[in-house]
Amino acid sequence: MAGKKASKKVIKAKICLNKSIAPDYFVMRIESGWLARNSSPGQFVTVKIQENVKDPLLRIPLGVHAIRGKGIDLLYKVVGPGTRCLSSRNKGEKIDVLGPLGNGFDLAPLARGQDPRVVVVAGGHGIAPLYALAEAITTKRKKVDFFNGVYTRKNIVCSKELKKLGARVRIATEDGTQGHKGYVTDLLEKKLKAGAYDPKNTVIYACGPRPMLAALAKIAERFGVPAQVSLDAYMACGIGACLGCSVMTTDGYRLVCKDGPVFDAREIVW
């Protein structure tokens, strides 16, 4: 045990920024050279919302949104008392972060075949880890087709930043206030039906609500396109000890925190 390099740590990181980027959407930038050096797209951290309180009791899992030189960014949506409290943390305060956790997206398929097309599909605040992914991929000089699905146009985030990476951004809004009216998975299906992507030379990466990922998995299966999905789950320890975050796969229960959060879409029993 002595001398073994830790793969994950508990770090008290300084908050550089914690600001709203859209109604209920926040980005928190934290300073940690260690997390910047050791995180990969698709991994996540768990954050202690406040010190010395019994409520909230547990940490919140948040996907690594961006990996910067001096630290990482976390993008989160205020959905309850925990995230609301998180949104009130101030620049300059220290925040207790555990990570990096989980397996991250597998980029190996991008090195196979004939320069495969990369399709990234985001649903709601599932966009959080997909920015880091898009950045890693575009840094390797590969193009990204980014499909962003939200309920209504004021929930759209990251478009500017993604376009700056050179990604092609397509929007779907359920209420039709921008882009395609309807689900992002319908938009993707439309493009696949129209032959926009060669199934044998395309890889899909997705993150979003469970029903969206289930629909995406069905579409990917039907068109024969390999797809990786990033799941989330109610989580306690985040380190594979409590067995709380299980998801049913074709190989029995697996842990979202340790075996995931990224899984092959075909593995999941939706």
Add this chain to the structure above:
Amino acid sequence: MDLQVTIGKIRFKNPIWVASGTFGYGEEFLDFVDLDNIGAIVTKTLTPEAREGNPPPRLVETPSGLLNSIGLENEGVDHFKAEHYPFLKKLKTRIIVSIGGLRKEEFERCAEKLSAEDPPDAIEINLSCPNVTHAGTRHAYISQDPRATERIVSACRRKAGCAVIAKLTPDVTDIAVIAGAAEAGGADAVSLINTCPGIAVDAEEMKPVLGNIVGGLSGPAIKPIALKAVRDVYGKVKIPVIGIGGVMTGIDVAEFMLCGACAVQVGTANLADPVAYDRILGEFETYLRQKKIEKASSLVGRLKT
């Protein structure tokens, strides 16, 4: 400062252990805790055959607590012996293996397999398992039923080549009666409390949150219940009592010992913070120093009433 605790023939370096189901099999916490510092590690509950566990969601946070229904997912006692036990045995900390089952024969099988060669320091019998054999009595859990408790403890006592600790549910009218039954069955100690039954509701979807509907509540919310249970049992049995339920700080450890616990188990705190153990141990030592207490064991049962 002397932190040692002795139970039967076993000497523990300190009275702060980690609870079953919250520390995996130890390896998961290697990056966060020096495992050799821990008083004892209680493993996840093992059953004779592998168990898949309950459908998700398996846990949800509730006010100052955690509701869980993992469902005793484990790979079975044989797999544990081959894959996890060797690592645990190499540690300088005491190892307590938790066992569970539905029938006396299943508990016996676990106790036998673990005692075959190189038994652990103790086995902890998880008596919050469903009471299938005595289902007619309408006691849902074994440790709601004094007869079933004495029977299972006694069977384990006969088969175990190590100390036997009986872990009790709080969901009873008088936990001291159950503790008495465990003592009569030959338990070397009792540990209490296991989780408190509870439910969480999603009013938006109009459904229970947990896949199994009912779960067990743990964490700070149950500490008052656990402290009372420890005090009730301490007054009634001669065997040592180990306190479990909402220990988050070194002060909590002292509270349990004052009520009669010779040791405590830290559970949910590990899930909230993987580095919790070292902090709690440090806080307990600070308390002893501030109170000028030389021997931690002198705290036991010292609650002034």
